[in-house]
Amino acid sequence: MSIRVFLALLIAFSLAAIFSLSFFALGLIALLPGGTSAANISAFIEGFPIPVEILTFISISIPIAFAFYLGLVHLIVRPLETIRRAMEVFAKDGKHVELPPLEGVPSEIREFAQVWNDFAGRVEAAHSRDMETSRVKSDFISTAAHQLRTPLTGIRWALEALEKEQLTESQQLLIKSAVGKSHDLVAIVGTLLDISSIESGKYAYKFAESDIQKLIGAVATDFAPAAFQAKVGFRYEPGPEPLFVQIDSERIKWVLNNLIENAIRYTPEGGNVRITSVRMQDRVVVQVHDTGIGIPQQDRNNIFERFYRAGNAITKQNQGNGLGLYIARTIVKDHKGELTFASNQEGVGTTFTLSLPSAR
Ligand code: ADP
Numbered sequence: 001m002s003i004r005v006f007l008a009l010l011i012a013f014s015l016a017a018i019f020s021l022s023f024f025a026l027g028l029i030a031l032l033p034g035g036t037s038a039a040n041i042s043a044f045i046e047g048f049p050i051p052v053e054i055l056t057f058i059s060i061s062i063p064i065a066f067a068f069y070l071g072l073v074h075l076i077v078r079p080l081e082t083i084r085r086a087m088e089v090f091a092k093d094g095k096h097v098e099l100p101p102l103e104g105v106p107s108e109i110r111e112f113a114q115v116w117n118d119f120a121g122r123v124e125a126a127h128s129r130d131m132e133t134s135r136v137k138s139d140f141i142s143t144a145a146h147q148l149r150t151p152l153t154g155i156r157w158a159l160e161a162l163e164k165e166q167l168t169e170s171q172q173l174l175i176k177s178a179v180g181k182s183h184d185l186v187a188i189v190g191t192l193l194d195i196s197s198i199e200s201g202k203y204a205y206k207f208a209e210s211d212i213q214k215l216i217g218a219v220a221t222d223f224a225p226a227a228f229q230a231k232v233g234f235r236y237e238p239g240p241e242p243l244f245v246q247i248d249s250e251r252i253k254w255v256l257n258n259l260i261e262n263a264i265r266y267t268p269e270g271g272n273v274r275i276t277s278v279r280m281q282d283r284v285v286v287q288v289h290d291t292g293i294g295i296p297q298q299d300r301n302n303i304f305e306r307f308y309r310a311g312n313a314i315t316k317q318n319q320g321n322g323l324g325l326y327i328a329r330t331i332v333k334d335h336k337g338e339l340t341f342a343s344n345q346e347g348v349g350t351t352f353t354l355s356l357p358s359a360r
Pocket of ligand 1: 258262263266290292293294295303308309310311313314319320321322323324325326350
């Protein structure tokens with residue numbers, strides 16, 4: 001049955017109810033003691049304790065409203081609830097619960113359920129394909145990185161040993177540059193291994209309560225010489241009290257390193273980098289502000305993607321692989337935290353905000 005047919009039946013039922021009630025009333029009148037004369041009927045109506053208009057209204061509207069309610073619940077509300085529950089499960093866990101064939105409900109709702117089954121089924125299939133591709137990619141990266149690590153370490157040791165030999169000035173320069181590059185390569189391979197272990201959920205975090213301000217202070221001290229060398233003003237403004245969080249200090253240190261290194265790297269000479277940390281209700285909020293090149297509008301949706309680098313960053317700095325923020329956000333998510341950024345127009349600067357649940 002369709003909703004239109006249901007409404008037509010309901011109107012027919014209402015009219016039938018009105019007619020039958022009228023006949024019933026006439027029947028009752030016929031039973032009046034004293035006959036059915038007009039004078040007797042009006043005397044009876046006037047003497048009746050409840051006004052006759054109210055009586056008529058109640059006797060007609062109650063059965064109609066009740067029938068309307070039952071029909072509405074059975075034909076529309078219950079099937080819609082079933083569909084809503086399936087949608088909720090899908091939205092929450094990404095799991096598609098196939099809706100049963102909804103027998104006896106309006107055709108519009110049945111068709112809606114079929115369309116939903118179709119849509120959710122396709123999305124689920126596409127999602128599993130994506131997951132599989134991503135797993136294969138991760139496996140590949142992990143295997144390649146493992147394979148590369150051993151020979152690369154060997155090359156680095158050989159070059160370091162060679163550096164200590166008696167060499168001419170130009171040979172020394174060449175070896176020094178090769179040692180530098182081999183260090184970069186080992187670092188990239190290390191990052192790839194980090195990614196695959198974090199992505200596959202195999203990374204065992206060592207959570208412990210610690211004062212994040214101490215950690216930021218130590219990281220900031222490490223970066224002060226780099227900022228000085230880059231001629232970038234640099235300061236850390238801690239909050240008035242310790243800020244305790246449940247973290248894997250090594251991993252969060254990695255995140256802070258990445259944010260601060262980026263801030264210095266993407267800020268031209270004469271600019272400023274400022275770090276702040278405060279408590280905001282039940283969160284601890286750390287911000288790294290810079291007056292650097294900013295993140296252009298068209299790149300903002302992709303900045304946390306693997307290997308993504310904004311055009312202005314590539315022009316300013318050829319060093320960088322676009323993996324840092326991706327790993328940083330994954331680590332922060334694993335801490336039930338958030339990593340976001342705000343950037344005005346190009347050249348105005350960027351603020352990265354790390355927010356973690358407060359432990360006390
Ligand atoms: P990398 O810095 O190695 O390129 P990241 O993942 O750390 O990789 O950063 C990704 C991209 O985000 C950068 O290439 C750059 O385009 C942008 N970015 C990150 N931090 C900043 C910043 N403080 N100012 C401007 N752009 C930034």
